[in-house]
Amino acid sequence: MNIKELDNNYIANTYQRFDVVFIHGKGSALFDESGKKYIDVGGGIAVNSFGIADEKWEEAVIKQLKTLQHTSNLYYTQPQSKLAELLCKKTGMKKVFFSNSGAEANECAIKAARKYSSDKYGGDRNVIVSLKGSFHGRTITTLSATGQELFHKDFGPFTQGFVFAEANDIADMKNIISENNCCAIIIELIQGEGGLNVLDKEYVSALSKLSKEKDILLIADEVQTGNGRTGRLYCYMNYNIEPDIVTTAKGLGGGLPIGATMFNAKTKGVLNAGSHGSTFGGNPVCAAGALSIIERIDDTLLLDVVKKSEYIFNEFTSAKGVKSVSGIGLMIGIETEKDAKEVVIKCLDRGVAALTAKNKVRLLPALNIPFDELKEAVRIIKEVIEE
Numbered sequence: 001m002n003i004k005e006l007d008n009n010y011i012a013n014t015y016q017r018f019d020v021v022f023i024h025g026k027g028s029a030l031f032d033e034s035g036k037k038y039i040d041v042g043g044g045i046a047v048n049s050f051g052i053a054d055e056k057w058e059e060a061v062i063k064q065l066k067t068l069q070h071t072s073n074l075y076y077t078q079p080q081s082k083l084a085e086l087l088c089k090k091t092g093m094k095k096v097f098f099s100n101s102g103a104e105a106n107e108c109a110i111k112a113a114r115k116y117s118s119d120k121y122g123g124d125r126n127v128i129v130s131l132k133g134s135f136h137g138r139t140i141t142t143l144s145a146t147g148q149e150l151f152h153k154d155f156g157p158f159t160q161g162f163v164f165a166e167a168n169d170i171a172d173m174k175n176i177i178s179e180n181n182c183c184a185i186i187i188e189l190i191q192g193e194g195g196l197n198v199l200d201k202e203y204v205s206a207l208s209k210l211s212k213e214k215d216i217l218l219i220a221d222e223v224q225t226g227n228g229r230t231g232r233l234y235c236y237m238n239y240n241i242e243p244d245i246v247t248t249a250k251g252l253g254g255g256l257p258i259g260a261t262m263f264n265a266k267t268k269g270v271l272n273a274g275s276h277g278s279t280f281g282g283n284p285v286c287a288a289g290a291l292s293i294i295e296r297i298d299d300t301l302l303l304d305v306v307k308k309s310e311y312i313f314n315e316f317t318s319a320k321g322v323k324s325v326s327g328i329g330l331m332i333g334i335e336t337e338k339d340a341k342e343v344v345i346k347c348l349d350r351g352v353a354a355l356t357a358k359n360k361v362r363l364l365p366a367l368n369i370p371f372d373e374l375k376e377a378v379r380i381i382k383e384v385i386e387e
């Protein structure tokens with residue numbers, strides 16, 4: 001049996017895969033079974049921050065792999081502590097809990113937010129406000145926190161204590177807060193899976209002010225927007241706010257699974273011995289990879305992300321067949337007159353691997369995608385959109 005047949009026979013049917021088997025890659029180039037080259041502008045859904053088989057990342061990972069691959073969190077290990085220090089130094093956050101995925105990073109944030117409130121106020125001050133159109137993960141609790149009806153079928157009963165506010169509507173948020181016993185608000189500054197919806201600056205400032213006044217924790221889900229993606233190390237930095245808890249995953253490990261939940265001065269003491277844990281979380285190999293990624297996200301790289309972003313926005317904004325372009329940095333959604341999925345399938349045929357998000361073509365290339373490859377990918381995507 002070939003790989004597609006094996007997969008269809010033996011893998012649970014949760015993915016509608018594109019009709020291609022990728023074998024290897026280098027940088028922003030992917031190669032299939034026949035040796036055909038594709039320019040990767042999806043980055044494994046914002047995961048391969050420095051592309052495929054990046055030498056510095058590989059070196060850091062392999063070195064750690066050959067030294068110590070795992071100990072459990074019963075012991076101290078070097079890469080995890082160093083990564084936490086670097087994240088705190090670069091963000092101003094104070095403490096980090098490591099897990100293995102975005103959903104787990106959010107689970108940790110949800111637990112911590114409830115414990116913060118329970119420690120301080122007791123009782124049932126445990127409702128978390130999420131936004132309509134949001135996506136926070138696939139576990140039962142993070143699905144419960146996800147503001148899309150589509151995900152609220154078939155899997156009930158869900159975790160209680162989540163309510164949903166209209167994005168970019170501060171009056172609706174105030175209303176919901178006055179009617180519920182809230183401990184936290186969770187937001188994506190750019191809704192990724194929800195279709196590249198960017199939150200307004202005024203709305204986010206008002207939200208930040210409101211959360212401080214009411215001592216309701218502000219959780220920024222930066223699983224997709226984090227780690228240099230938007231031209232700042234974390235997207236909240238574009239908004240001049242300080243969330244109480246920041247979660248991230250995807251691009252953090254550069255291709256290995258690692259999630260992080262970061263706490264500020266107000267929340268750093270909430271989790272204590274026994275209140276949370278993970279067997280694999282902050283695994284030395286994943287943490288060593290993540291350390292090499294975060295070390296290299298500097299001002300030069302971020303400026304480059306901004307330049308590439310401007311280039312993409314300029315190319316698509318007034319292009320034929322394009323209705324709108326949204327996003328920040330290298331997290332971009334292109335609303336097309338044609339069906340987005342059809343566009344992406346045609347692009348794949350012509351050697352460009354892009355993504356969709358709702359009705360948009362979504363681009364999440366490696367932060368260091370070479371300009372010539374980016375230009376070539378943009379040319380092909382425009383061609384498909386226009387014809």
Ligand SMILES: *Cc1c(COP(=O)(O)O)cnc(C)c1O
Pocket residue numbers: 100101102103104106135136137138188192193221222223224249250
């Ligand atoms: C992808 C994503 C998640 C879930 O991450 P997993 O690693 O798949 O569990 C959560 N929140 C946001 C904003 C995401 O984009």
